[in-house]
Amino acid sequence: MVDPENVQGTSHLLAAIFCPNCQVTFVPPVQVKACPQCGQPLPETDASTATRRDDAAMRASQAKEVDELIGRTLGIYRLEALLGAGAMGRVYLARHLDLGRSCALKILPPRLVEADPGFICRFLEEGRAAAALVHPNIITVHAIGMEQGYHYLEMEFVAGQSLQQLVREEGPQSPERATAFAARIAEGLAEAHRHHILHRDLKPENVLLTHTGIPKIADFGLARTVAKETEGGTGRELAGTPPFMAPELFQGGPASPASDVYALGVTYYVLLTGQYPFKSPNLNELIRQVTLEPIPDPRRWCPKLPLEMAECLHSLLAKAPANRPPDAAAAAQLLQAVLGQAEDLEVLLQQAFRAQSGVTWMREGERFLLSLRFANGRRQQVILEPSEHAAAERLLIIQSICAKAEPAYYESALRLNSEMLHGALALREIDGETVFVMVDSYPRATVDAEEIRRSVLEVAHHADAVERLLSNRDRH
Template identity: 45%
Template structure:
């Protein structure tokens, strides 16, 4: 077990942005690049020299040794088109896979790094394989690991968008619902990694990328670690970025699923307020604040934030690990629970259908009736209402009545249902009589507006097809 560093100099750190960029890592354990450069694939002009890795200090005498990659050159089967970012261990390029004819992000170690010994090479390969095993819509995909010209490289999915940190620097704190939706998606990716036995160990806004469709992706598994696998870390060295380290990591050096949850909580705090919960002028003071100081509540900085959101942040950042969600699964459920409480159906419909000229809707008690104009001149009503599930499983129920469920229709209805790619045909009591109904559901807290819009149109289309095929009428 590692001990708490006895002196600030035992931490390696470098930062133009004070401790916000502080990288703490054990030398020789990974292909780590500073995550702002490695993960934020937003172009070299924005990256610049804003961030230094711990390796810029630990390895600076070797910088520039050997042949460097020139933009426009071919490296193995890749053409390096632009430099996206760099750290002491290597660089990340916007590259082009010449055999598969596709763009990618290519992380390449600096010259001479493989001469440090096989340990770095083995660990780099292990970490790349760990990340490559994580196939999830909210995790940046690793495509390949290789070696060329005496250097290792990792080919990654190219996410043509900026990091959340850069977004906040441009636009300031995020709207509450947007911050919660994105953190819920990242919690889903984190949960998937945890269930595969992998800890990220460096979750922060710099390592969360937003792709062109607005989907957040967790990037840079350079410090990732397989749960249960032994690891030697020299005394006084801790993996991670200081402001996002849970107190128990600072004290013992040990990471767990609960420490990833803590980092998720600090990230949410940052997205909501535009600042970190703790700040100090020295490393020792900073660590003491994390260990002992009360965390300023988000409502002190943004009073309009709902109480349940403030409570959510406090739970994710609880100083005692036993008071936090213990895993990505629990964190995801907690985030969705709060999202479900915040998002009312009216605002969801406004967002999804407000600019669709083919629909209109009215509120009918606790549900909404959406009238969809079909391309062939027919119409179909779609109903949307909240389910009666627990708060952490609140669903939007989307359904449309087709026609009476007469026994003579059963066989035909079943055959039609097998052909539908979206929604399902069910029998439901309507005005005291059984009817065929097309049904779909989405989590209320995280449903995307485009998903809801498509669902409304597809449910309307399928319900109308059933009604027309079975009855030839257009009553619903």
């Protein structure tokens, strides 16, 4: 979901261009021949990729209905903006008038209900089940009901973006960050599995990020249906989004915790590479790839992917459900094991400096560049990056450049180093230049936000003091 302050011209968000590969409805700014989300060509109507989006369902996604709802009051809700739209309905930013708070309201188009009367029964059943799930990595469902002929689901409002938007804007995530996301998603999914609830349509589009970078799963059990053409020319319905569906689902098997785990694996693959493992504009060709072809090597797009993470990914994407972790709890344990219990570094930085003025940072590959502004007007840059050890032995290196390593500074540098109680002054080659740096390190698997905050501030202040003593400059 997007920040409501950034929602502009909501009515144009709905247009009847539908990608059968990733099952997303979108409006392109200009005429396009490929889906802007998955990159696949948009074919002409094809029986093998036909979906259950008949004329009534398509009319339900027209902008006129959206304009009629925005600004209207439905019972205790006032609809303020459109947050998103898909084949199964629209999500609005709404105001709960009794409680005076914002919420997200998912509304089913009445014409879609008319086209598939059985869908409303599934919607009610899954909505009630999802309302029982309370977990920090799951979007909370507050209420379900009907008002003025509209069936709705009231949900927690997350003023952030989806993982799909994150990957589209930032590209593939670092192995550590992607694994941290996957582990947290698995923890939320595990809570659902403990309540015997399946998601059936897990994918980056259905995972939202809070402003502090916490992933939350949305849309439990509201899987779409697609039609697969059989050899006899008849269609068979399948539930889900094809690139995220496990092989056994295409072979007629039932959805299970293991098929949710497979979808988690595809989501993990997308986070690491920015690519689907298998893709084709033709559903039958996609099914052939998913069921028969080996997983494309993720290191083609993520060359720094550690071996243990690659092995974990292949386990989640095993063809046979018996070869995958049996449920999300087991998948979460596996992901945490390869991650070494490490929290995502950007989340730790947000926690560490939430209330600290004068500290900003930017990501540069796998490292973070922090800029600190001191009260006396001086500035200092601190670099945070993981070491190149295996995951279990990896360190978080915190360092800041003091001065160029000129021989005239050696004696003073040695004396200063002997007097320091925290961190150390060392020689490093950075960007082709030998420099004196203040350096500190912590085990990456166990470092917490307070340790990062304290170390960054101390390293920065020491580095600035050393630079002032050695060169009397403020270059770094």
